[in-house]
Structure formats: C-alpha cells, structure tokens
Amino acid sequence: METGFVHIVDDDESMRLALDSLFRSVGLATRLYGSARAFLDAPRPDEAGCLVLDVRLPGISGLEFQAHLLAMDIRIPVVLMTGYGDIPMSVRAMKAGAIDFLSKPFRDQDMLDAVSAGIEKDRARRAVDQSAAGLRALYATLTPRERQVMAQVTAGRMNKQIAGDLQLSEITVKIHRAAVMRKMGARSLADLVRMAESLRVRPDGEPALLAG
Amino acid sequence: MPDADRHPLLSTLPPNHAQTRRALWMLLALAVAMAATVPAATLPVPGSGPFVPAYATALLVSDLLTAVLLYALTAVQRSRAVLALAAGYLFCGLTVLPWALTFPGAFSATGLLDVGLQGTATIAATRRLGFPVFALAYALLDDDGPGIADIGRAILGSVLATIAVVAGTTAFAVWDDDWLPRFMIDRQHTTPLWDLVPGLAALLSVVGALLVWRRRRSVLGLWVVIALAAWFVESVLLGFVSAGRLSVGWWAGRLYGLLSASVVLAALLSETMALYGRLVRSIAAERRSREARLTTMEALSASIAHEVNQPLASMVASASAGLRWLDRSRPDLEETRTALRRIVDDGHRAGRVVTGVRTAFRKGSRDRETVDLNALVHEALGQCSAELRVNRIEVRTELDPALAPVTGNPAQLQQVLCNLIANAVDAMDAVTHGPRILRLRTEAPEGGGAVVVVEDTGVGLDPVHQDRLFEPFFTTKPHGMGLGLLICRSIVEAHGGRLSMAGRLPQGAVCRILLPPG
Numbered sequence: 001m002e003t004g005f006v007h008i009v010d011d012d013e014s015m016r017l018a019l020d021s022l023f024r025s026v027g028l029a030t031r032l033y034g035s036a037r038a039f040l041d042a043p044r045p046d047e048a049g050c051l052v053l054d055v056r057l058p059g060i061s062g063l064e065f066q067a068h069l070l071a072m073d074i075r076i077p078v079v080l081m082t083g084y085g086d087i088p089m090s091v092r093a094m095k096a097g098a099i100d101f102l103s104k105p106f107r108d109q110d111m112l113d114a115v116s117a118g119i120e121k122d123r124a125r126r127a128v129d130q131s132a133a134g135l136r137a138l139y140a141t142l143t144p145r146e147r148q149v150m151a152q153v154t155a156g157r158m159n160k161q162i163a164g165d166l167q168l169s170e171i172t173v174k175i176h177r178a179a180v181m182r183k184m185g186a187r188s189l190a191d192l193v194r195m196a197e198s199l200r201v202r203p204d205g206e207p208a209l210l211a212g
Numbered sequence: 213m214p215d216a217d218r219h220p221l222l223s224t225l226p227p228n229h230a231q232t233r234r235a236l237w238m239l240l241a242l243a244v245a246m247a248a249t250v251p252a253a254t255l256p257v258p259g260s261g262p263f264v265p266a267y268a269t270a271l272l273v274s275d276l277l278t279a280v281l282l283y284a285l286t287a288v289q290r291s292r293a294v295l296a297l298a299a300g301y302l303f304c305g306l307t308v309l310p311w312a313l314t315f316p317g318a319f320s321a322t323g324l325l326d327v328g329l330q331g332t333a334t335i336a337a338t339r340r341l342g343f344p345v346f347a348l349a350y351a352l353l354d355d356d357g358p359g360i361a362d363i364g365r366a367i368l369g370s371v372l373a374t375i376a377v378v379a380g381t382t383a384f385a386v387w388d389d390d391w392l393p394r395f396m397i398d399r400q401h402t403t404p405l406w407d408l409v410p411g412l413a414a415l416l417s418v419v420g421a422l423l424v425w426r427r428r429r430s431v432l433g434l435w436v437v438i439a440l441a442a443w444f445v446e447s448v449l450l451g452f453v454s455a456g457r458l459s460v461g462w463w464a465g466r467l468y469g470l471l472s473a474s475v476v477l478a479a480l481l482s483e484t485m486a487l488y489g490r491l492v493r494s495i496a497a498e499r500r501s502r503e504a505r506l507t508t509m510e511a512l513s514a515s516i517a518h519e520v521n522q523p524l525a526s527m528v529a530s531a532s533a534g535l536r537w538l539d540r541s542r543p544d545l546e547e548t549r550t551a552l553r554r555i556v557d558d559g560h561r562a563g564r565v566v567t568g569v570r571t572a573f574r575k576g577s578r579d580r581e582t583v584d585l586n587a588l589v590h591e592a593l594g595q596c597s598a599e600l601r602v603n604r605i606e607v608r609t610e611l612d613p614a615l616a617p618v619t620g621n622p623a624q625l626q627q628v629l630c631n632l633i634a635n636a637v638d639a640m641d642a643v644t645h646g647p648r649i650l651r652l653r654t655e656a657p658e659g660g661g662a663v664v665v666v667e668d669t670g671v672g673l674d675p676v677h678q679d680r681l682f683e684p685f686f687t688t689k690p691h692g693m694g695l696g697l698l699i700c701r702s703i704v705e706a707h708g709g710r711l712s713m714a715g716r717l718p719q720g721a722v723c724r725i726l727l728p729p730g
Contacts, residue, residue, distance in 0.1 A: 014530075014557060014561070015526040017554060018526045018527075018530040018533060018551070019529055021529075021533035021551050022530075022532055022533035022536065025533050025536035025537050025547065083522055083525065104521055104524070104525030105521070105525035105528035105529070108528075108529065108532030108533070111529075
C-alpha cells in the first residue's frame, strides 16, 4: 500500500530540511519546495499526499496560496504552519479547508497526526474519484437507447410505461434493461439506482457528470 | 525665551507679527481719536450726569474680569509681576465704586456717602495715579527667581489688601473734606493743584509703557502697553484738553479709556482661547505620535518574536526527527548527525537575530556623537567585503568630500548601512545576466543634513510590493528576515531622518537615507 507524499513548502531552508527528516523518519516520502511557485510548477506524483505550508511565504501569503489551489482545482489537503499564529488567521485557514493549523514551534506528534489525517483524507477522496471515474467509463459503453431506458427504469417507471413513452415493444425494453444491468455491472435494481444517482443521470439519459 | 518653552502662557510667549501689528493699529487709532477730540473738547455736555453710573458699571465689569483673568494667570505662572498687574486692575475696578457713588449728579445732586467737594476728586486722583504705579510694578518686579511658593495665600492676600486700600481711601475721602488736598473750585471746575494729577499720571504711563515694552516682551506685555497708552490719552484729555467734568473732552477721555480697556480684555480673552486651542491640537498630535510609536513598538516586538521563533521551530523539529531516527529498530546515526548539525546552525542563527536586536536597542543606543558618513560608508563596505566578493559584485562609491558631519549613533547607522548593503546583495543574487553593481553615494541635500544613497542593479521592486516593504512580516527574499527594513527605518527615524525606497531604471532599487544636520 502506498504511504503517501508530504509536500513541504517553506522559504526557510533549515525548517524545510528538518521537516523532511522528521517525515522520512516515520517512512513518509517527501517533496521540498522553497516557494509557492515552485510547488505549482513541479509535476505532482499521482499518489495520495498532503501539503505542509508556511503561512508566510515570499511574495504571497499561505492563505492566498490556499485560495490559489482551490481556484486551480488542486484538491490536496493542507496543513498550515505559522510563526505568529493568531485566531482570525486560523479561523480563515480552517474555513478555507485546512486540515490543521500549527503554530511554530509545534510538537512533532501533532504535525505527524495532522499529516497522516491529511493523507488519509486525500486517499479517500482519490478512491471516490476513481470509482466515479470507473462508473463514467461503464456508462459511456451504453447506447443512447440504453441510456434512455436506464434513466426511465431508475426513475421508477414500469416496463409497460417505458415502452409506451419510447414507442418500443415491452420485449425490446426488457432486452435493453438486461443489457444496462449487465454493462453497468449492477447486481440489483437498487444498485443501478445508486449508480444513476452518483452519475446524476437526467431523465433524457444525459448524465450531468458527462455533460459537465 | 526658554521660559516660553516651559509655560506657553500669555505672560511668557513673545508676541508674533500679527499681534504686534494689531497693537500698533490700536495705538494709531487712539492717537487719531485724541486729535479728533481736541477741537470740541471744551464744549460742555449738560445733563450727562446720569450716564456716569452706566459708564462706571461697564468699567467695573471690564476691570474685574481682567483682574480675574490675570489672577488665574498668576496661579499658573506664580509670577509676582502678573500678581501686581492683577491687583492693579482690581484696584481700578473697585475705586470706580466710591467714585461713581460720590460723583455729584450721578446718584444724587451732591453724590452719595455724604461726601464733600474734594472727596470724589481725591478718589479719582488715587485711581488715576494707581494704575500706572501698578503697571510700573509689573514692569519692574523680578521674576527670575523661584515663583511664589504659596500661590493661593498670595492671591487671597493681594485681593484682601487691595479691598482694604480702596476701603481705606474711600473712608479717608468721605471723612472730612478739610483734610483733603484742594482739587476742586466748585463741582465743575478744578484748581491748578488737580492739573498735577493727570500730568503725573500721563508721565507715569509713558515711563511704564516704555519699561514694560523693554522688560516684558510678551503678548500680555504688549496689551499692557496699549492699556497704558489709553491711560495716557485719557489723562491728557481729562487734565489739559477738556473744560472740566462732563465736557466733551472729559467724556471722550473716559470713553476711550473704557473702549481700550474692553479691547485689551477682549484681546486677552481671545489670545487665551487661541493659545488653548493650540495646546489642545498639540496634545492631540502628541497623543497620535505616541500611539504611532506604540504601534511600531508592537510591530517590532512581534517581528523580533517571529524571527527568534523561526530557528527555534526548526531546532525543535530537527531534534524531534533526530530522536525518531535514534528510536528506530535500527538507529540511523547519519540522519541523527545531520539533524544535530542543523540544530547547531539554527542555534547560531537565533543568536545572530538576538545580537542584531541588541545592537539596535542596547543601552546607549540614544548616545549621539558626530559621525562622518563618508568614513561610515567605507567601514560598512569593509564589513561586507567578503559577501560582496563571493557574489562578484562591483562596488562604486561617489562620496561628497564636502559632506557635513551628522549627529548620531555610529554603531546603529553602520548597522543600517550593512543591512541595506546585504539587501542589495540579495537582490543581485538572482541576476544571472547583466551587471551586478552596488553604488554608494553621499550628497548634501538642499536644506542641510546629509543623504546616503544605496543603489543596486538587482531584481528591483515589484510595484505591488512597494507599499508593503516596511511591514513587519513582509519579505520577498528566500531567506528573508522581514525585519531588516523595519529596524533600519526605526533607527533612521530615531535620528530624526527618513528612509525611502524606490525602483530604479532599467533595473534595481534605490534606497535613500536622509539625516538632519548635526
């Protein structure tokens, strides 16, 4: 199982190296960046990770940087550090979605706990993203007619009503329905309904996720 | 006048141009009024007796108010001279009472208090001579020593004594006419003896005005001179120009006297209010600057805390990491050693921050001596020479040999220069193409003082950052202290100077220190 990456952004080299040593001592992989720009420019490994960020960075504050990440849809959990933490700043950081806010100097255990919570959160998010991506791939194999049938079935309509709406025979609807169940890998109608919900399938058969 | 710095009071502040000009206009107006009255002065104004009480009341109020104002001034300044002047006004105000009461034709045909022919004139003579005598006392009393010790008792004593003198004079005047000097032939006309009184009063007024002008160069002194001038005009009109009581000249003299007394009172009041307003404003300004100083102190202490905290946090993290490396099932000594080495470096770094702060704020940082800025530039360059060489920076100096020395703390000023040079070096660190030139210039600006300019060809200033340069937590440097510029500015401002920064074309930054003349 992957252990996760810790991305450390701090302009203070000594602090950066100390954190690097601390995370490696518990078996976490690290990446070091001297500035916010360096982090944004660097390629990020396709693995669960957590960002440890100093609130005071050259030219840009950590809080501004956090806003940048949100705007660029980089959804990595953030642990903020500050040498001069005040309450309004922490409140803003937590509202912006930071995992934790640690004032320097911090206890190593607090930092490690925050980072592993961050990595865990990232891992869960990635799992959800991945299953959503899988579902989208399966849905993409359906024919337009099958999508229409799936939308109607998961909306709770009976075969006879669907046949009337789509001007098909009831037998044809049953065949399409069986194909949908098979292609989507649904074990039951309830299973299919859950999939339709997470794909946000609309009555005309176009899923919101695909359209978006 | 050093006294004016301690007590900005009417009695100590020297008059400004506008005040002196107003006083001179007033003198001129008095002279013109006197001359204009002369042709008609001898005409009698029959039936004007009943106006005497109205005149007396106005004079009483005006003199008493002036006396109160001057007693208040005495209480603050503890000055014997001002106390004498206050007593003089009180005396003039109080003698008006028996004078008006006994004046024939004012309250009754022969005057109240059962007074004889000479009584009113005796009171008038006392009053006429009294004021210039008190004014002379104001001019001559010595205020150089310590002020009056028990000011409350002194004022009370002065008020009681003045009342006693006025009451005594009145009693004497109404007791028996035979004992009094012969001033009057009848109720309207005077003897040659009376002519001595206004003559002496006019002489005393002139002498008093000259002495006050020479010895008491203050706003109060200026208006006392006006009051004495009015007294002179009044005395001359009463004694030599008019045709005795209730003639045009007699009334004119009285009215000019009253008018100038009122003008003096109004001037004193308005000057007091203006002074009070200035004080209120300066207190507000003082409070604002104290708050600004506090804010800077807060920012400074917060940023010092931050700068010390940075290496501390790094040390704690390195130590924790080292312990974890040791606690592993197979301890990693190499990693532990690296962590310990980092702790040593961080410890030294924290020490440097503390040393820097101590240099800026240690005892004796207020000590001032004469500083040759050109020599200081050379010393600072010498101190930074290793750094300049390592970064291959070319140094150019343009030092003005005629630069005047400034007064300051050389250690602090050198710290400012070193800090600015270090900033410039850091800014040129990122320059890979193009020249790396540090230019140090001294020059004498217009209006005196000295200017030191530190110029670099570094990355320059981002206009976005320009306003934030002096914020305590702001830094654009990878290893930024974020403290340097703030401390530099505090030091320069503590020397009464200014520190400014601007971008330079085509690249780089200019830092300018302006120090006031030493």
